Amino acid sequence: MTTARTVLLTGATGNWGRATLRAFRDRPEVRVRAFAQPTDRDRAVLAEFEDMPNIEIAWGDLTRYDDVARAVSGVDVILHVGAVVSPLADAQPALAHRVNIGSMQNIIRAVKTLPDPAAVEVIGIGSVAETGDRQEPVHWGRVGDPLRVSTFDEYGQTKIVAEKLLVESGLPRWAWMRQTGIFHPAMLEIRDPIMTHSPFTGVMEWVSAEDSARLLVRLAAEPAPEEFWGGVYNIGGGAGWRLTNWQLQEAIGGAMGVADIRTWYDRDWFATRNFHGQWYTDSDRLQELVPFREDTFEDALGRAIAAAPSSVRSAGKVPSWIVKNLVMKPLTRKPRGTMHAIAHRDQAEITAHFGSYEAWQRIGDWSSFTPPEPTRVPAFLDHGYDETVEASAWGPEVYRGVADFRGGELVSPDAARGDIATPLVWACHLGHVFAGSPRLILTAGHWCPDCVRDTTAYEAQSEHNAFLAQLYTGARVPAARA
Structure with missing residues (x-):
């Protein structure tokens, strides 16, 4: 018989956090302490869970040690999901550093002051952004590969620091999981210049918000295998979730009824480098230790479309020239957009996104575009030692x-x-x-x-x-x- 446990969930009002709270409804034996800020926005989000008998709210700020210490007291598991993520992290890098690094410092300090730190399991969340741009022929990756963050990606930088803090913390029971791109319904409504940063030739092994929630709930509800602790893992959906960025564009466009997604964009609006994403050779390891995968990409896409506003579901009925010129084109010209960099001859941004202004000029139009087909045969980087030695x-x-x-x-x-x-x-x-x-x-x-x-x-x-x-x-x- 499993003993009831108390879990602290930070980031409870984010996309992943909300999905996790919904999943906890089916595990009433787990007492959930949801950490949130006492803002109107967070209060409105948490109103959905007012009738949930196994939840309590810990109001506070992750950057204030006293708030974190109070929240940590009496818990068995800490699921540290809370963070400032992109695109907000790109716009406010100082805030990202203060929250993403400061919160990890506070959690480690708070656990160490408990009477028995070994009684608390600490699970930190990292990101695929830690390993940066991994396009073919190096699009297959695994934990232990070089850490190389894309230029201007302060979120990725903060996660590398936070990861080191936890790995070197000396806490008895910890694990770090690098989250890949989470596919959730709100993705279909993103209207931010960060959209232009994603190269068509890039790849990502996605995972659904619901599967990610199942992972956290199972770690909270049931003791993980002993070999799980002290490890760093990639979270990924597996083979069926390995898409190129172009495949994702076509899939989302097709689900919205868009006959040809190319009619929404000019080809040279999108960066050719400096994003992040890879297909994992090792994501099945986490699935073996803590089974959590139930969704297919088609499942998640169908749910996202069903939950989307009618304006999104019927986007394919809008004349393409309207979407292209009144929605997408202005987006590319906002600060942090690729065409904003081109228009203002911002050399640093142009170099990051295209290599050079001349390289951008050579991109061409859709007539010369070939959909990317990177090899699906896994390959490995050399880590510099014989990994068969224990x-x-x-x-x-x-x-x-x-x-x-x-x-x-x-x-x-x-x-x-x-x-x-x-x-x-x-x-x-x-x-x-x-x-x-x-x-x-x-x-x-x-x-x-x-x-x-x-x-x-x-x-x-x-x-x-x-x-x-x-x-x-x-x-x-x-x-x-x-």
């Missing part, structure tokens, strides 16, 4: 080899064999010195935090870092070694 056997020779592969060095003179949790001291090829445990560096793919912040220098860094260079050369290793 972590219990890792020692200084393994760590020196990893550092050399990344163009740096292991500075620590000693490293206890099999101790993957104690931070060691490393240096990158530029001489930046930093600390990181073998688990953080080898398993989660972290390296020099100063270099990760310098997004425009990634390709230059790769000239000295074979680990990172694979993202530019497309080098792969056999599946047997990975």
Whole structure:
């Protein structure tokens, strides 16, 4: 018989949070403490759950330690979903840093002050944005690949810092899950310049909001397998959810009755690089440990269309020239839109989205466009060590080899064999010195935090870092070694 548990859910009023609260209705034995700000907006969202007998609201601010400490008291599980995400994070990067990093610091501190920190399970949420743009031929990825955030993506940067905080926290029971793109009904109503940042040739392994909610509810309601703890995982929907960005455009357009989505856009409105997304070689691992997948992409798309306003459901009936010129074109010309960058000759944004102004000019029109068909055969980046060797056997020779592969060095003179949790001291090829445990560096793919912040220098860094260079050369290793 499963013992009733109390769970703290941050981010309860977001898309994922609301889906999770709805899923908790079917688990009345779980006491849910929903963390929310005492704003009119959050109060209105939570009104949907007023009749839910197993919920209580913890009003507060994630950036205030006292609020977090009160919310953490007496819980068995913390599901830390709350964050400032894009596009708001792009518009207000300082806020994103304060919330996304500060909240993780507060949660760790609060749990450590409890009488028995080992009695609390802490699950942090990261993002596919941590690994940045992964187009063919490097569109397959896994945990442990290089962290490389897209330029201007402060959300991704904050999640890398928060991930390191939790991995190195010393808390007895923690896990970090990097969430992929969540498909939810509100996606169909997004009207933000961030839409223009997504390359048609990019990929994403999506997951539904409902499956993501099932994952959190099962982690909260039932003890996870012991091997789950202390791990970093990719959340993905699996094979049926692996779409190119162009396939997603066509699917959504088709569901809205649009005969040819190309009539809504000019081809050169959309960036050709600098977004994020990949297909995962390892997302099935999380499914094996905590089964949560029930939806197909078609299921989720059907629900989204059914829930959408009539203006969205019947968008295909509107003359395409109206949508293109009165909706989409002005959107591209707003600040952060790609055509705003072109019109204002913003060199930094043009370089990020297209490579150069000349490269943008060469994109061409739809007559030369070929829908992308990246290979569906999984491939792997080399992580710089023999991954068939158990972590219990890792020692200084393994760590020196990893550092050399990344163009740096292991500075620590000693490293206890099999101790993957104690931070060691490393240096990158530029001489930046930093600390990181073998688990953080080898398993989660972290390296020099100063270099990760310098997004425009990634390709230059790769000239000295074979680990990172694979993202530019497309080098792969056999599946047997990975």
